[in-house]
Amino acid sequence: MKKKIVSMILCAALAGSMLTGCGEKKEEDNKELVLYTWEGLFPQEVLTDFEDETGIRIISSNFDSNETMFEKVQQSDGKDYDLVIGDDYIIEQIVNNGLAKELDKEKLKNYDNINPLYQSQFYDPENKYTIPHGAGIPLIVYDPEQVDFEIQGYEDLWNPALEDKIATIASYRAVEGMVLLTMGKSMNEQDPAVIKESGEKLKELAPNIRMIQDTNTQNALLNGEASVGILYTSQVIAALAENPDLKVVYPKEGLGFGIMNFFIPKNAPDTEEAYAFLDYILEPEVAAKCFDFVGYYCTNKAADELVNPDLVVPDSVTKGEIIQNVSAEAEEVYNQNWTEFKAACD
Numbered sequence: 001m002k003k004k005i006v007s008m009i010l011c012a013a014l015a016g017s018m019l020t021g022c023g024e025k026k027e028e029d030n031k032e033l034v035l036y037t038w039e040g041l042f043p044q045e046v047l048t049d050f051e052d053e054t055g056i057r058i059i060s061s062n063f064d065s066n067e068t069m070f071e072k073v074q075q076s077d078g079k080d081y082d083l084v085i086g087d088d089y090i091i092e093q094i095v096n097n098g099l100a101k102e103l104d105k106e107k108l109k110n111y112d113n114i115n116p117l118y119q120s121q122f123y124d125p126e127n128k129y130t131i132p133h134g135a136g137i138p139l140i141v142y143d144p145e146q147v148d149f150e151i152q153g154y155e156d157l158w159n160p161a162l163e164d165k166i167a168t169i170a171s172y173r174a175v176e177g178m179v180l181l182t183m184g185k186s187m188n189e190q191d192p193a194v195i196k197e198s199g200e201k202l203k204e205l206a207p208n209i210r211m212i213q214d215t216n217t218q219n220a221l222l223n224g225e226a227s228v229g230i231l232y233t234s235q236v237i238a239a240l241a242e243n244p245d246l247k248v249v250y251p252k253e254g255l256g257f258g259i260m261n262f263f264i265p266k267n268a269p270d271t272e273e274a275y276a277f278l279d280y281i282l283e284p285e286v287a288a289k290c291f292d293f294v295g296y297y298c299t300n301k302a303a304d305e306l307v308n309p310d311l312v313v314p315d316s317v318t319k320g321e322i323i324q325n326v327s328a329e330a331e332e333v334y335n336q337n338w339t340e341f342k343a344a345c346d
Contacts, residue, residue: 031056033273036069036081038062038260043293050280056273066090073099078265083274088259088322091130092123100129100263107275110282113302117313118259121322130261131278134296136233137257137313137320138174140249141218141240146227153252154178157228162208167226170214172338173323174256175230176202181253187321190330199337206344221246237295240310250313255320259299 031054039062047058063069066087073084078099086094094100105111108131118132142151149161157166168175177187179198189195210226211217218239220226231239239246262281264274280286288306291298298307326334 031270031273032059032082033057033270033277034059034061034080034082035277036061036063036072036084038085039064041085041290041294043289046281046286046289046293049286050277053280054273054276056276058277070094073265076265076267078267079269081265082268082270083262083264083277085133085260085262088121088123088261089324091261091263094263095123095129099266101266101268101271102128103131103264104275107272108279108282110279110302113282113284113287113300115299115301115304117317117320118299121259122324124261129263131263131282132259132261132299133281134260134291134294135257135299135313136259137255137297138169138171138230138232139236139255140228140251141221141231141236141246142228142249143221143243144245144247146224151228151247151249153182153249155182155253157208157230158205159208162228164208164210165227166205166208166230167211167213167217167220167228168209168230169217169232169235170212171232172334175341176334176337177256177321177323178230178251178253179205181251181256181321187256188324188326190326192329192333195330195333195337199333199340202337202341203344206341209345212342212345233297234295237308237310248310250317255313255317256323257297257320258322260296 033056035058050056051058061081063072067090069084069086070090070093073081073094074097114132118135119127124130140151140157147162149159176198179202180187180189183198183201185194185198189198211220213220216235217229217231218235221229221239222242229239236248240248262278264271268274281290282300284300284302284306287298287300287303291303291307291311296311297313298304298311304312
């Protein structure tokens with residue numbers, strides 16, 4: 001009987017030990033990262049490898065607009081998500097509303113891999129809150145077989161040799177910003193008189209415009225309808241994939257671009273998991289997989305040699321500007337300029 005009791009005690013102790021062990025394992029296995037991003041931003045391989053390497057399970061949640069993301073983060077006071085990505089202008093609102101946690105860069109051993117070209121922007125001038133993850137940059141692309149001079153910047157687009165040869169995207173602030181850069185002004189000029197002056201110069205470009213089209217603008221370049229294109233990032237990559245002999249111009253006047261950024265919400269429940277993912281994404285090999293997948297310009301300097309070279313901005317490019325909101329008065333003049341420009345192109 002005594003042996004039976006001892007045996008029962010041992011079994012109970014063993015069972016307790018097993019339960020405790022299971023409990024600890026369960027707690028370990030319960031490490032989670034709630035990731036709130038645009039849909040289709042990461043290749044599944046990257047997410048799966050992170051889970052396998054760290055034991056952290058990713059719970060993905062997606063939004064369809066920056067405004068939706070902002071609203072959700074604000075409503076939850078930053079408690080529902082561990083790591084969020086958004087575009088530059090909405091990040092400014094996130095930071096100004098105190099919804100982002102200041103980064104502990106000591107926890108990011110790969111932090112120095114970031115290309116400084118994409119840091120110190122208006123929404124985070126001291127780089128306290130954000131990690132850039134991809135940039136969109138409208139660029140000039142042209143067919144050297146159809147253009148008999150070298151295009152080096154925006155100013156060259158006014159060359160009479162390009163009459164009826166340019167296809168451009170329909171982003172009025174991007175195109176008008178291009179004109180302002182040729183005048184030595186900011187893409188976010190606020191002075192109505194200066195903006196009006198840029199509108200007059202923009203109208204002088206009208207004879208060279210073949211089409212204004214936002215969707216698949218690169219097709220006009222590829223089918224020969226146009227010999228020069230002002231294209232979005234995705235269109236640049238699509239054009240080069242079909243015709244690698246096309247020339248891409250990083251305008252000497254400077255770049256206009258948009259930047260996606262990670263931030264950790266101020267009340268994120270799993271900050272250590274967020275840091276683990278950020279540091280993982282900043283690894284050059286991982287970053288290259290991400291940028292090759294999504295087709296955005298590489299913001300990780302250490303990944304430049306690994307990523308599709310078409311997604312790397314040359315070292316010679318040292319300045320860029322992000323289009324921001326302007327006053328209602330300035331916006332009215334921009335819109336009037338665009339209306340008159342389109343009428344002149346018809």
